[in-house]
Amino acid sequence: MRIGELARRTGVSERSLRYYEQQGLxxxxxxxxxxxxxPEQAVDRVIRIQELFAAGLHSKKIAQLLPCMRDxxxxxxxxxxxxxxxxxxxxxxxxxxxxxxxVNSRGVLDDVINAASQDRG
Amino acid sequence: MRIGELARRTGVSERSLRYYEQQGLxxxxxxxxxxxxxPEQAVDRVIRIQELFAAGLHSKKIAQLLPCMRDxxxxxxxxxxxxxxxxxxxxxxxxxxxxxxxVNSRGVLDDVINAASQDRG
DNA sequence: GTAGAAGCTAACATTGATGTCAAGTTCAAG
DNA sequence: CTTGAACTTGACATCAATGTTAGCTTCTAC
Numbered sequence: 001m002r003i004g005e006l007a008r009r010t011g012v013s014e015r016s017l018r019y020y021e022q023q024g025l026x027x028x029x030x031x032x033x034x035x036x037x038x039p040e041q042a043v044d045r046v047i048r049i050q051e052l053f054a055a056g057l058h059s060k061k062i063a064q065l066l067p068c069m070r071d072x073x074x075x076x077x078x079x080x081x082x083x084x085x086x087x088x089x090x091x092x093x094x095x096x097x098x099x100x101x102x103v104n105s106r107g108v109l110d111d112v113i114n115a116a117s118q119d120r121g
Numbered sequence: 122m123r124i125g126e127l128a129r130r131t132g133v134s135e136r137s138l139r140y141y142e143q144q145g146l147x148x149x150x151x152x153x154x155x156x157x158x159x160p161e162q163a164v165d166r167v168i169r170i171q172e173l174f175a176a177g178l179h180s181k182k183i184a185q186l187l188p189c190m191r192d193x194x195x196x197x198x199x200x201x202x203x204x205x206x207x208x209x210x211x212x213x214x215x216x217x218x219x220x221x222x223x224v225n226s227r228g229v230l231d232d233v234i235n236a237a238s239q240d241r242g
Numbered sequence: 243g244t245a246g247a248a249g250c251t252a253a254c255a256t257t258g259a260t261g262t263c264a265a266g267t268t269c270a271a272g
Numbered sequence: 273c274t275t276g277a278a279c280t281t282g283a284c285a286t287c288a289a290t291g292t293t294a295g296c297t298t299c300t301a302c
Contacts (some may be wrong), residue, residue: 002265003248003249003250004247004249008129009140013290013291014248014249014288015289015290015291015292016252016290016291018250018259019288019289019290024261030240031249031299032298032300033249033250033297033298033299034297034298035248035250035297035298035299036250036251038155046179046191047171048225048229050222050254051222051223051225051226051229052226052229053289054219054222054223054226055222055226055227057226058287058288058289059288059289062234065229065233066232068236068237069229069232069233070232070236076233076236079236079237079240080233080236080237081237082237082238082241084176085233085237085238087232088233088234091195091230092227092230092234095223095226095227095230096227097174098175098223098257099220099223099224099227101171101172101175101176102172102176102219102220102223103220104169104172105172105173105176105178106130106176106213106216106217106220107300108169108172108173108186109186109209109212109213109216109272110187110213111190111191112186112189112190112206112209113157113201113206113209113210113213114155114190115191115197115200116189116200116201116202116203116205116206117206119200123269123279124279125277125278133294134260134261135260135278135279136259136260136261136262137260137261137302138267139280139281140258140259140260147288152268153268154267154268154269154279154280155251155267155268155279155280156269156278156279156280157279157280174259179258179259180258180259183245
């Protein structure tokens with residue numbers, strides 16, 4: 001599919017998709033005229049890329065990580081190096097702390113929202 | 122306490138603490154010489170501010186939110202307006218989506234880490 | 243072949259919290 | 273009083289993903 005459809009189907013801007021390709025996170029064929037042709041599988045991949053961005057990973061690390069993920073259509077095409085594994089373990093710890101913080105913040109918002117709705121009966 | 126101690130005890134840089142005060146997130150007395158004097162309670166508050174930042178709230182929204190939180194030492198000093206409540210509900214939904222994404226990403230990292238460690242037995 | 247939608251590259255802007263540096267002031271202890 | 277640590281304000285820099293614009297090209301359908 002071309003970039004417009006991918007953008008529509010993932011909710012990610014064309015600008016970002018081009019950026020992802022530039023960073024090596026997406027691979028696209030090119031038509032003779034030079035337009036990008038993404039595989040169907042790109043939809044899932046974009047969604048996972050977004051999740052990893054949301055988790056605070058930088059594009060460089062995501063680029064290293066992606067080949068080691070098992071895709072919908074098969075096993076991973078690479079195994080993480082020990083160095084990468086160490087990085088990922090650190091990221092995982094960071095994500096765990098982040099989740100804790102998010103849960104706490106969610107609780108704070110809950111309190112404030114509940115206090116207000118209770119105040120107004 | 123002065124800013125250095127607060128920075129040490131919260132792990133937040135002095136730069137950020139000054140920024141928080143400027144944004145109305147922290148209130149500090151001043152010594153006759155003009156130095157900030159933070160109350161003991163600022164430690165908890167800074168930690169909660171950091172959590173809210175981590176949750177993706179902007180300083181402006183946090184500033185609105187803070188007076189409505191119940192502090193360690195008492196009830197809330199304000200009740201959220203309906204407008205603010207609507208905002209907070211939206212933020213809460215965003216946080217929920219964010220947690221979901223984080224959990225997914227954590228799973229991806231787990232897979233890659235496990236695949237590597239298993240590969241090396 | 244032509245019109246309009248969709249795509250391309252490239253460059254510049256934005257955002258928002260935080261880092262950093264400079265030049266000067268205050269504080270605490272001898 | 274003096275010295276050094278701690279503090280002040282202000283300005284400028286950074287980061288990384290994304291927005292925006294401009295000028296040009298390709299594709300699709302008639």
